[in-house]
Amino acid sequence: MEIAIIVEGKNDKARLKRVLDDQVPIYCTFGTPGSDQLDKLRKQVGPNQAYIFTDNDSSGKRIRFLLRDVFPDAEHIYTRRGYSGVEHTPLEYLIEQLEKAGLDAHINYPAQSPASSWSKDEF
Numbered sequence: 079m080e081i082a083i084i085v086e087g088k089n090d091k092a093r094l095k096r097v098l099d100d101q102v103p104i105y106c107t108f109g110t111p112g113s114d115q116l117d118k119l120r121k122q123v124g125p126n127q128a129y130i131f132t133d134n135d136s137s138g139k140r141i142r143f144l145l146r147d148v149f150p151d152a153e154h155i156y157t158r159r160g161y162s163g164v165e166h167t168p169l170e171y172l173i174e175q176l177e178k179a180g181l182d183a184h185i186n187y188p189a190q191s192p193a194s195s196w197s198k199d200e201f
Contacts, residue, residue, distance in 0.1 A: 089165035128152035
């Protein structure tokens with residue numbers, strides 16, 4: 079299944095690129111999209127499965143509402159209330175939300191540091 083993720087802005091896109099495979103296209107609304115931007119997004123996403131990942135604030139909710147009309151079959155990914163947007167969401171939480179959406183195959187998991195790979199049972 080080919081996928082595409084839609085976010086609000088370039089900083090959100092940059093944040094997701096840190097944990098997603100380079101082959102996953104991420105498109106930006108660049109704020110509240112007008113009809114021209116919505117048409118452009120529809121063409122960019124094409125037949126791919128859309129995933130909408132906007133901020134959990136009033137602007138993000140408004141954008142999500144507009145995108146629902148254009149992408150009625152889209153999967154919705156949410157960041158936790160209290161995080162100031164996707165761009166400031168901890169990477170661990172982003173990964174958790176992407177896993178919940180079933181995107182495990184597209185996640186680039188960060189390498190564990192050697193210090194965190196031991197357990198107290200080993201000593």
